[in-house]
Amino acid sequence: MNVMQLTTGRSQSPPEWIPVADPGAETAVLRPALQEAIERVLSSGTYILGDEVAAFEQEWAAYLGLRHCVGTASGTDAIALALRAVGVGRNDEVVTVAHTAVATVAAIEVIGAIPVFVDIDPVTRCIDPDLIAGAVTSKTKAILPVHLYGQPAPMEPILAIAASYGIAVVEDCAQAHGAAIDERKVGTFGHAAAFSFYPTKNLGALGDGGAVVTTDSAVAQRLRELREYGWRERYVSHVPGVNSRLDELQAAVLRVKLPLLDQRNARRRSIADRYRQSIVCSDLIAPTRIPSTTHAMHLFVIECEDRPAFEESCHRHGIRTARHYPLPIHRQPAYAGRIRGGERLPMTERVADRIVTLPCFPDEREDHILRVCEQLRAWSNLPRHERQNRTAHSCLSMEG
Numbered sequence: 001m002n003v004m005q006l007t008t009g010r011s012q013s014p015p016e017w018i019p020v021a022d023p024g025a026e027t028a029v030l031r032p033a034l035q036e037a038i039e040r041v042l043s044s045g046t047y048i049l050g051d052e053v054a055a056f057e058q059e060w061a062a063y064l065g066l067r068h069c070v071g072t073a074s075g076t077d078a079i080a081l082a083l084r085a086v087g088v089g090r091n092d093e094v095v096t097v098a099h100t101a102v103a104t105v106a107a108i109e110v111i112g113a114i115p116v117f118v119d120i121d122p123v124t125r126c127i128d129p130d131l132i133a134g135a136v137t138s139k140t141k142a143i144l145p146v147h148l149y150g151q152p153a154p155m156e157p158i159l160a161i162a163a164s165y166g167i168a169v170v171e172d173c174a175q176a177h178g179a180a181i182d183e184r185k186v187g188t189f190g191h192a193a194a195f196s197f198y199p200t201k202n203l204g205a206l207g208d209g210g211a212v213v214t215t216d217s218a219v220a221q222r223l224r225e226l227r228e229y230g231w232r233e234r235y236v237s238h239v240p241g242v243n244s245r246l247d248e249l250q251a252a253v254l255r256v257k258l259p260l261l262d263q264r265n266a267r268r269r270s271i272a273d274r275y276r277q278s279i280v281c282s283d284l285i286a287p288t289r290i291p292s293t294t295h296a297m298h299l300f301v302i303e304c305e306d307r308p309a310f311e312e313s314c315h316r317h318g319i320r321t322a323r324h325y326p327l328p329i330h331r332q333p334a335y336a337g338r339i340r341g342g343e344r345l346p347m348t349e350r351v352a353d354r355i356v357t358l359p360c361f362p363d364e365r366e367d368h369i370l371r372v373c374e375q376l377r378a379w380s381n382l383p384r385h386e387r388q389n390r391t392a393h394s395c396l397s398m399e400g
């Protein structure tokens, strides 16, 4: 007997799993163009910092409306190098959030700087600008807002606070390619901004990759040195740098995908809208629409009163779910108890205990979208006591 039979008591085969993300589906759609791009790199004989990286850097900067883009080996490196390039160093404090990917905080620590946490605004689920000033000390050198899930953080108040203390702003845009505030793209507000091109991102490579963007020529120059051993000219290091270069193959792949980014983001938003319309009960909460912002909808994350029961019900219907992230950083074993601010983050705690990520990506099949909508509608229509019963008597899911 398979797990689904145990779950349903029926003998028919289980429905196909609907993944939370599916980079393979995008690759399948773009395969001929990707193969052509890869072939171009193979034939070029240059595999590191050649024409493809230079062209992608120029195209990504132009898309954002900025002057400089510097490719890096990952989004984590992009954050670390951006912080160094704007002047953050050992023992300097960087104000950020605990409700993010570990990478945000790992990047601060890898350069010897000290993360400090402030709570999130439960509506945007990004940093609460009203709490930043309370975390600033004489050691604070930067604010690192994260545009989480693709929702732009409130940049205007963040920039005002940074200006009043004379500190830098570095945006973590790893989940927000193409997101905007009043038509102005995220990544263009801070002194520098970091992007990740991890394969599941809205603009994803076929491996690791990242980039830092900036309008500041001096910051861009420092980044170019830092990413390659501190070289100003070949083999002569002027600062202690690292090896963190975007490679030619990944840049060529990103150049195929970039022209489709806006259209694919619009598709994500339209799927999200259909999910929203299917949620009609108060114990499932869809992400709030924030006026004047364009959500990149990297992840569709709802909040749920009765999370275990809802997840179990999704799994029973073949819908994979995720938690971004199951543990906020101040509760992760590597960070617990040692980061200032982590002792009081009530909104972070509340959101972290309720979030569920549902499948939402441009190549999601129509029948799968309908199944997710149906699940949201069916859950919404269950009488409240039934939903609670399901928590108490939760049975085996497809995953067991």
Ligand SMILES: Cc1ncc(COP(=O)(O)O)c(C=O)c1O
Pocket: 074, 075, 076, 077, 100, 101, 103, 104, 146, 172, 174, 175, 195, 196, 197, 198, 208, 209, 210
């Ligand atoms: C918010 C956030 N910051 C930083 C990163 C790091 O990016 P990468 O995986 O390319 O190092 C990620 C990616 O997972 C992320 O989601």
